[in-house]
Amino acid sequence: MTTAPLPTPDADGSPRPGAHLGDSLTESFRDGLRSGIRANLRTWRPLEELLAMLRLGEQMITALVRSILGRRFPFEEFLLQTWFTIRVCSLPALAVSMPFGVILALQVGVLAQEVGAVSFTGAGNTLAVVRQASPMITALMLAGVAGSAICADLGARKIRDELDALEVMGIPIVERLLVPRMLATVVVAVLLNGVVMFFTILTTLTVSVVLQDLPPGAYLASVTTLAGLSDLWLSLVKAAIFAVMCTVIAAHKGLRVSAGPTGVGDAVTSAVVINFIALFAANFAISQIHSTLAGGPLG
Numbered sequence: 420m421t422t423a424p425l426p427t428p429d430a431d432g433s434p435r436p437g438a439h440l441g442d443s444l445t446e447s448f449r450d451g452l453r454s455g456i457r458a459n460l461r462t463w464r465p466l467e468e469l470l471a472m473l474r475l476g477e478q479m480i481t482a483l484v485r486s487i488l489g490r491r492f493p494f495e496e497f498l499l500q501t502w503f504t505i506r507v508c509s510l511p512a513l514a515v516s517m518p519f520g521v522i523l524a525l526q527v528g529v530l531a532q533e534v535g536a537v538s539f540t541g542a543g544n545t546l547a548v549v550r551q552a553s554p555m556i557t558a559l560m561l562a563g564v565a566g567s568a569i570c571a572d573l574g575a576r577k578i579r580d581e582l583d584a585l586e587v588m589g590i591p592i593v594e595r596l597l598v599p600r601m602l603a604t605v606v607v608a609v610l611l612n613g614v615v616m617f618f619t620i621l622t623t624l625t626v627s628v629v630l631q632d633l634p635p636g637a638y639l640a641s642v643t644t645l646a647g648l649s650d651l652w653l654s655l656v657k658a659a660i661f662a663v664m665c666t667v668i669a670a671h672k673g674l675r676v677s678a679g680p681t682g683v684g685d686a687v688t689s690a691v692v693i694n695f696i697a698l699f700a701a702n703f704a705i706s707q708i709h710s711t712l713a714g715g716p717l718g
Contacts (some may be wrong), residue, residue: 421428423568431678431687440486441645446474468671469669472667472671475593475597475667475670475671475674476602476667478593478600479593479597479601479666479667479670482591482593482594482597483602485594486594491594492598492599493594493595493598493599494599496595496596496599497599497602497603500599500600500603500604501517501603501605501606501607503565503568504561504565504603504604504607505565505607505610505611507565508560508561508564508565508607508611509611509614510557511560511563511564512554512556512557512611512614512615513614513615515556515559515560516552516553516556516605516615516618516619516622517551517618517619517622519556519619520548520552520557520618520619520620520621520622520623520626521622521623521626523544523547523548523552523619523623523626524544524548524622524623524626524627524631525626525628525630527540527543527544527547527600527623528540528626528627528630528631528633530543531543533633537633538641539641539644539645540627540633540638540641541623541624541627541633541637541638541639541640541641541642542641542642542644542645542646544620544623544624544627545620545623545645545646546645546650548616548619548620548623548653549616549620549646549650549651549653549654550647550650550653551702551706552619552653552704553612553615553616553619553652553654553656553658554657554658554661554702555698555699555702556615556619557608557611557612557615557658557662558608558658558661558662558664558698558702559695559698560655561604561607561608561611561662561665562612562661562668562669562691562694562695562698563691563695565604565607565665565669565692566665566666566668566669566690566691566694567669567690567691568675569600569604569666569669569670569673569688570669570670570672570686570687571673571683571686571687572673573596573666573670573673573674573676574672574673574674574676574682574686574687575670575683576596576682577673577674577676577677578676578677578679578683582674584715586718592674597666597670600666600670601662601663601666601667601670604662604665604666605659605662605663605666607662608636608658608659608661608662609655609658609659609662611658612654612655612657612658613655613714616654624638627711642684649713651707653705656705657702657705660701660705661698661701661702664694664697664698664701665694665698668693668694668697669690669694671690672686672687672689672690672693673686673690688689
């Protein structure tokens with residue numbers, strides 16, 4: 420059995436250049452990885468992004484109050500944005516709410532039969548829809564459709580220098596462009612939340628009566644035993660808060676576009692992802708606060 424010869428040293432006693440080629444490649448890879456991580460940490464500034472979004476939200480709310488009190492609110496732009504948001508968000512929201520209602524009714528119905536609480540099936544379905552499903556479906560549709568449209572519109576204006584031109588002419592961007600979009604999103608969110616709520620509850624009622632043989636009278640009677648007017652107010656407040664968040668995040672990303680058309684696409688993608696994460700986090704926080712203060716199931 421023969422063994423491979425060891426690398427012969429040079430005249431000065433050091434090994435030949437190819438002796439530690441693998442070690443040098445590994446070390447260079449590690450150095451490149453470290454430099455890449457440090458560069459990403461320098462460019463990814465979540466705290467700065469969060470503070471910038473909070474400042475923008477404060478500016479938008481302040482500009483809304485100032486424009487209303489000063490009687491210079493852009494009502495025409497508000498109507499255009501409201502109609503656009505209704506037109507692009509209504510059908511997707513309804514298309515999501517009905518399948519969600521079917522799944523919810525089946526799961527809650529099976530669980531109620533297993534624990535012997537069939538009489539509370541209607542209350543469980545309704546509370547889940549009113550407190551959680553309806554505002555979340557509305558918010559996700561607004562973030563994915565209306566929010567992406569707001570970000571793309573502002574980003575396109577940014578790369579065409581339209582926003583700079585408005586500033587030069589003395590027209591405030593926040594008051595002229597962002598405030599009507601925010602108010603339109605809030606109004607549509609509250610209205611769309613009610614529509615989604617109605618169709619989802621109707622879907623759960625239909626599935627429970629047709630597929631699970633529950634009496635419709637008993638189903639509706641159980642709703643009044645647990646659900647109250649406070650649950651409706653919670654749902655509407657959630658929808659309004661989520662709408663403000665969607666608009667602020669989308670506007671923040673759109674106003675910071677600086678890399679041409681590619682940057683607009685990247686900003687839209689980033690805005691949708693951040694919106695989704697922020698909406699779930701906010702929903703959890705609001706639900707926990709409501710459960711702590713008001714109590715009750717499915718907070």
